[in-house]
Amino acid sequence: MPKTKPFDQYYVDYENWFAINKYAYLSELAAVRYFQPAMGSGAEIGIGSGQFSDPPGIQFGIDPSPAMLNLAKRKNLSVVRAVAENLPLKSNAFDYVLMVTTICFLDDIDASFKEAHRILKQKGRFIIGFVDINSPLGRDYLRKKQNNVFYRWAIFYTVDEIIVHLKRNGFHLVATVQTVFGDLKSIDQVQSLRHGYGEGGFVVMNAEKSFDEEKI
16 A cells, blocks of 8 residues: 555645755755756656656656645646556656655555656666665664654665666666765755765666566
8 A cells, every 4th residue: 555644644744844954955856856867758756745856847747645746736747646556657658757755655666666667768767866774864764763754654775775676677777876964954055966875865876778668
């Protein structure tokens, strides 16, 4: 079952996080934009309220949470209620797909990645942003997991684990960047990006669709 309850119930807290942690959010957004193509059709799986789709210019996404979709609609985003494991979208339709802070709430990561692969054009980009559990921020989130209304439902992953799932579902990793260094409360400016992973709490992976769905 999709983990929508905390997002439907605490959507105000969700939106407030981006205001309270403004520069951490802007650093994450810069990391996502780093891999986003300047042209082409894109969609976000797990669009939420559109915090990562609206500023970069993506106009379409899916999400299972009615409250999140209502917030996204207020930004004039085109949204559909659906789950990542069963996308009501045409095959080979998009040049790139975003999945930002979504993987930890998926019911089936492999089914979701396979669906992302299906809707992407050949050599399309799959851009994934998430909290790396092996980073200082990730370990802090894990310690506080049971007291957080959102992350108590989450499954955290390492970068290496995500790479395994990508390869299993027809993608190859092109590059990664990381950001959000240090405690969230201490971040008072947009941070620069670093290649690789292991230090920054937020990692963005750029993967490419490497072969056709029927070969998976």
